[in-house]
Amino acid sequence: MTTSQQQPAKKGIKIPRLVISLVVLVVLGGVGWYLSRDDALNAKVGDCLHRKGGNDLAIVKCDSADANFTVLGRVESKTESEASAEGVCDQWADATNTYWEGKSGQKGTLLCLKDK
Template sequence: MSSGEGVFMVQDAVRPRRNRRRQRIVLVVFLVLVLGFFGFVWFATRHSASYAKVGDCVTQTGANSVKIVKCDDPSATFKVVGRVDDKTEVDASIDACDSYASQGAVSVYWQGTSGGKGMVLCLAKNR
């Protein structure tokens, strides 16, 4: 090569387009996975007692667990007549639902961290 000659190279114009396309595909797959994960978590926990509000009905699913069900479901044994947050387990067993007795509260359900605070559901028989 002489000193006045240069080397001319043609760049592959297709390569950057492929990289962008690949990045978009990876991003879309990632977003679908993230949304799928959160959708699964919501779906799996939507009947959890922690989402119960006044007017919801629940059924007992174990010695210390309940889940939300429709009030016309034959398994709906209790109706939530009150919800009290930030109570310890001891508070729940003493008087957390006293103010809901006039609404038929006959049972108390507490959910939280042992030794910490949680929420109390004041439950009346579902008629």
């Protein structure tokens, strides 16, 4: 008579793929936020911006020598053509410049700026 011995079940921690995927997404989202935290689109009223070149602005400290503009106002949900229309920033009498960010043909955000 032969007896067969059963192998003991392997014990260990099994992490479902869904949990791993969620952790990866959270990490990537955090990295994305960190890399874009100084984008002009994140600017609030009172923040200062530096022109990095062309139409590229970044948030800087207002006491920085690099500060070129102060954000006077934000206007949401404007197309690029609406943002370039006269009078959009008239409620901020000191506004000297505008900055629009969004996708062409869609609505975006307009910043009303004052030269520093």
